[in-house]
Amino acid sequence: MTTRVSKISAKKELGVAKLFDVSKSSKNVRKTMALQKVMTHYQIVQLKNEEAEKNLNGDSIEFLELQESFIDESMNVQDEMKDYVVNVLKLTDDQADAFDEMTLEEQMAFSSKIGAVIMDVDLKKAGEEDKGLKD
DSSP states (O other), X not given: OOOSEEEEEEHHHHOEEEEEEEEOOHHHHHHXXXXXXXXXXXXXXXXXXXXXXXXXOTTSHHHHHHHHHHXXXXXXXXXXXXXXXXXXXXXXXXXXXXXXXXXXXXXXXHHHHHHHHHHTOOOXXXXXXXXXXXX
């Protein structure tokens, strides 16, 4: 039988010495997949925005609408990550504030770390052979 609850350290991310319980319940699996979907959508919008910067006039309505959409998605992904981390780890208000002080990249890495525990995934960096680049 697999362990239903794992411990996770957030000392580096939140400055909290205690270990947090992370339940591998189906409820948390669904929360993890929902966050992954939001993060994937954010990446799609980001790529579209990058393409628009290359191909559209910076003063066009279409360009500005894409910029606005990207800002909306950026704010949404941050809100979703915070809700996810606060709910899964059951953070206090002070701990949630510490999460807010992190950069977007740090928040994404921490959220991914939690998701990896829930989904039993190893987040090691992919090597050349993992990417299919080595014979």
